[in-house]
Amino acid sequence: MSKSAPNRSRLKRIPERASYNPDDIHAILDAAPICHVAFQVDGQPFVIPTIHARLGNEVLIHGAKASRLLKHAATGAPLSVAVTILDAIVLARSVFHHSMNYRSAVVFGTGRLLDDPEEKMAGMLAISEHLVKGRWDDARAPSEKEFNATSVIAISIDEASCKSRSGPPGDEDEDYALPVWAGLLPLRQEWGPLEADPGRHSDVAIPDYLESFA
Amino acid sequence: MSKSAPNRSRLKRIPERASYNPDDIHAILDAAPICHVAFQVDGQPFVIPTIHARLGNEVLIHGAKASRLLKHAATGAPLSVAVTILDAIVLARSVFHHSMNYRSAVVFGTGRLLDDPEEKMAGMLAISEHLVKGRWDDARAPSEKEFNATSVIAISIDEASCKSRSGPPGDEDEDYALPVWAGLLPLRQEWGPLEADPGRHSDVAIPDYLESFA
Numbered sequence: 001m002s003k004s005a006p007n008r009s010r011l012k013r014i015p016e017r018a019s020y021n022p023d024d025i026h027a028i029l030d031a032a033p034i035c036h037v038a039f040q041v042d043g044q045p046f047v048i049p050t051i052h053a054r055l056g057n058e059v060l061i062h063g064a065k066a067s068r069l070l071k072h073a074a075t076g077a078p079l080s081v082a083v084t085i086l087d088a089i090v091l092a093r094s095v096f097h098h099s100m101n102y103r104s105a106v107v108f109g110t111g112r113l114l115d116d117p118e119e120k121m122a123g124m125l126a127i128s129e130h131l132v133k134g135r136w137d138d139a140r141a142p143s144e145k146e147f148n149a150t151s152v153i154a155i156s157i158d159e160a161s162c163k164s165r166s167g168p169p170g171d172e173d174e175d176y177a178l179p180v181w182a183g184l185l186p187l188r189q190e191w192g193p194l195e196a197d198p199g200r201h202s203d204v205a206i207p208d209y210l211e212s213f214a
Numbered sequence: 215m216s217k218s219a220p221n222r223s224r225l226k227r228i229p230e231r232a233s234y235n236p237d238d239i240h241a242i243l244d245a246a247p248i249c250h251v252a253f254q255v256d257g258q259p260f261v262i263p264t265i266h267a268r269l270g271n272e273v274l275i276h277g278a279k280a281s282r283l284l285k286h287a288a289t290g291a292p293l294s295v296a297v298t299i300l301d302a303i304v305l306a307r308s309v310f311h312h313s314m315n316y317r318s319a320v321v322f323g324t325g326r327l328l329d330d331p332e333e334k335m336a337g338m339l340a341i342s343e344h345l346v347k348g349r350w351d352d353a354r355a356p357s358e359k360e361f362n363a364t365s366v367i368a369i370s371i372d373e374a375s376c377k378s379r380s381g382p383p384g385d386e387d388e389d390y391a392l393p394v395w396a397g398l399l400p401l402r403q404e405w406g407p408l409e410a411d412p413g414r415h416s417d418v419a420i421p422d423y424l425e426s427f428a
Contacts, residue, residue: 008258008260033300033303033401034298034300034314036250036252036261036263036296036298037261038250038252038254038259038260038261038294039259040252040254040257040258040259043254043292044222044254044292044294044322045252045253045254045259045260045292045293045294046222046252046259046294046320047250047251047252047261047294047295047296047320048296048320049250049296049298049316049318051314078257078258078259079259080252080258080259080260080261081261082250082261082262082263084248084250084263086247086248088409089247089345089346089405091346091349091353091424092353093353093354094353094354094356094360095338095342095349095350095353095354095355095356095360096354096356096357096360096364098342098345098349098353100248100265102263104263106260106261106262108258124309128309128312131303131312132303132305132399135305135309135312136309138394138395139305139306139307139308139309139312139394140307140308140309140310140389140392140394141308141309142308142309142310143310146308146309146310150310168409168411168412168413169411175354176413178354179418180352180353180354180418181352181410181418181419181420181421181424182410182411182413182418183408183409183410183411184408184409184411185346185405185406185408185424185427186405186406186407186408186409187247187403187404187405188402188403188404188405188406189401189402189403190401190402190404191303191399191400191401191402192399192400192402193400194397194398194399194400195302195382195397195398195400196395196396196397197382197383197396197397197398198382199382199390199396204393204394204395204396205395206395207395210305210395210399213399
């Protein structure tokens with residue numbers, strides 16, 4: 001991935017909000033719990049939400065072997081992946097200058113089916129750890145049947161960009177005198193508190209790696 | 215939009231989680247603050263996050279007239295729109311049965327540029343109200359120049375489906391005896407508290423329609 005902007009990922013609108021730096025892009029991919037993957041078949045675009053992990057310069061996704069997205073991604077067809085974290089609605093004094101504070105990344109690449117068992121298991125581990133660090137070692141590992149029913153795809157980050165906005169609204173000079181309340185309406189996203197399965201054997205203690213969510 | 219499942223939107227995986235009911239689909243489109251729109255050019259898929267509103271059986275998006283997404287959508291090319299609300303990580307006793315609680319909708323349709331000024335203004339109003347009800351009447355209305363610099367696209371909901379999961383994990387019978395904590399890790403998403411613009415004229419009182427976010 002180059003730090004300059006290739007064609008597919010060059011940001012035309014408000015380019016000062018853009019970055020092509022892999023560290024910036026990786027940080028947003030790592031912070032987002034889910035991504036949206038786009039593909040096309042016979043000119044028809046599809047977009048599907050799924051969980052993911054970033055491992056090196058690839059985005060990993062997984063799912064049932066029979067899923068349309070995974071079967072298509074395994075062919076090596078071009079894909080686009082977006083992650084978006086919404087931070088706030090920007091309430092400006094004018095309708096026109098309303099905006100969002102957000103961090104987003106868009107990736108272009110192609111998929112590769114992980115068929116080496118060790119690499120595939122490492123991919124499953126990465127996706128699990130991306131969501132809940134520590135969970136993999138605690139829960140029961142996949143059986144052979146479960147392992148075989150799952151596909152893991154690594155999407156190369158061939159081109160990528162990210163975009164973000166933060167801070168207060170920017171209004172036209174003459175609008176600051178308007179009697180309109182202006183500022184941010186933040187979106188707080190917090191994990192927890194944990195809700196124990198009300199079913200059988202609910203007396204298991206909360207493990208250390210989940211304690212911060214209790 | 216029909217209540218039966220046409221081909222593009224038929225859900226193949228875990229179909230019991232799916233619905234093709236317009237009311238269910240509209241409710242998820244209305245609840246999500248942003249959407250992801252996919253389109254394709256010469257076989258290359260693109261996916262872009264943007265704010266939206268649902269008005270009748272259309273999804274409205276808007277942006278700068280020069281934006282790649284809006285210019286492409288205005289041609290009437292096929293589009294796909296996804297909205298996804300993540301509610302919880304489902305922590306099962308086995309890695310394999312880990313899941314997400316979520317509500318998602320995927321729409322297939324084509325875009326139509328709103329060039330009638332009244333319909334275009336109504337579209338802008340709908341997108342504004344979708345984010346913050348009451349804001350439109352308070353903030354300064356778009357000037358002619360601002361109005362002309364903005365495009366609004368209505369995407370027909372020609373085919374759509376939604377999918378959701380809720381409730382506790384579902385494990386294999388023999389796994390319930392494992393000493394693994396199981397349950398939900400909810401993702402709470404809450405708007406607020408408001409952060410006033412620290413800039414000029416920050417003495418304007420918080421209006422009624424924002425008071426619940428104070």
